[in-house]
Amino acid sequence: MFPPRQRLPEGDAAIRATDSDAALARLSAVHKGYLTDPYITPFVSRPHLQHPRPPLINIGTYVRSEALDELVDGWLALCEAEGTKCQIVSMGAGSDTRFWRLATGHRKDLLAKYIELDFAEITTKKAMAIRKHRELSAILGKPEDVSLANGGTTLHSPVYHLLAADLRKPPAESLAPLLASPTDPLLSPSLPTLLLFECVLVYMSPEASQNVLQWFTDYFTAGSGVLGCIIYEMFGLEDSFGRVMVNNLKARSVTLPGAKPYPNFDTLPNRFLQHGWEIARALTLKDIRREYINPRELERIAQLEMLDEIEELELVLAHYAITWGAKLPANSGQLKARWADWGLRRKEADEQ
Known part of the structure; x- marks a missing residue:
């Protein structure tokens, strides 16, 4: 008798399954020595049974993570220089561990709020993992200050908030x-706020993603805080x-309707420019790997695994990009000069 054919998830379940793929890829990159992340294991089902991912996936995960980390850290550094705390809103956050890495880092006191939104099925699973693993829950604060709500789909703590939402619905x-x-x-409209979208908007219709960004644009236009955004996608x-x-x-059963308005690299900044943002930049992962990762780091990771498919790696990385931008308050010329420097910096071989 032949074993039953595995049924692949469809519709929203197929999109939610991409979060498991990302978590497994990160776990693999950690186990192979590309990245350090002590918080990913609790978010992976049966982590001790998971097989390592191919070198191509490990390297892509590494480049993506290094670039996003540098952009987020640069945002926090600007807030620190301004003498203000900030908020981070991660949409479609899935199993992301960024909050825990920031909350145990040297700029942890800069976080006024860290908010994650995702499908209710994802937030329920994440809330359970947080409550189950002390290394996660202890960082949120005192037990009496951490609470579940809405049938376990929502979790609140003094800084970290996990919320269930379907971003395809009207923002209202x-x-x-x-x-x-x-x-x-x-969410305070008067504090600097950074939006994170890691492989989220590409699964939504262009109209839905535009509505999300326009809602945040309008909300912060009414306030006085700087609004920033980082998008990673195909x-x-x-x-x-x-x-x-x-x-x-x-x-x-996964489609990418959100990719249609961005057929080439030059169109990527339009994501922000169409909403009147002053700063809009983009880089492909291919260019980031070549010019924005320290050559010493590239030498280090080259020793971790043998990679024969260099051409395939570059083809894949050339179809993924990180786009970032900022919307500044009115009459903020001096502020614009400071925030215009936010971004990735080319690395030289002699940099530490």
């Missing part, structure tokens, strides 16, 4: 009730290699 339904209560808003999927990527995902 999905975001406003959670973040902008008229009496006690969770783009340029209309060439031959991009079509292969699209077809591979379609076989898993």
Whole structure:
């Protein structure tokens, strides 16, 4: 008798499954020595039974993580220089461990709020993992200051907040009730705030993603805080290699409607410029690996695993990009001069 064919998830379940893929990729990169992350294991099912990912995936995970970490740290450094705390809102956060890494880092006191949003099925699973593992829950604060709500889909602590939301719905339904209560808003429009989207908007319709960014733009225009955003996702999927990527995902019932407005690299800054943001930049992972990772680090990771498919690696990395931008308060010329420097910096071989 043949074993039953494995059924692949469909619809929203297929999108949610991509979070497990990302968590397993990060776990693999940690185990192989590419990255250090003591908080990823609790978010992976049966981590001791998971097989390592191929070198191509490990290297891509490393480049993505290093670049995002540098951008977030640069944002926090600017807030520190301004003498103000900041807020971070991570949408489609899934099993991301960034809060715990920041909350135990040297700039932990800069976090006024760290908010994560995702499907209720994802937030329920994450809340359970946090409550189950002391190394996660202890960082949130005293037990009496940490609470679950809404049937276990929501978790609140003094700084960290985990919320269930479907970002495809109109922001008036999905975001406003959670973040902008008229009496006690969770998100302050007067503090510098950084939005994070890691492979999120590409799964949404262009209209839905535009609505999300426009809602935040309007909310902070009414306040006085700097609004920043980092987006990591696929783009340029209309060439031959991009079509292969699209077809591979379609076989898993995953579609990428959000990639259509960004057929090439030059279109990526439009993500922010169409909403009137003053700062909008982008880099592919291919360029980040070549020019923005310290050569000594590249030498180190080259010793971890043998990689024969250099050409394939560069093709894959050329179809992923990190786009970042900032929306500044009105009449903020001096402020713009400071925040215009926010970004990745080319690395030289003699840098430590």
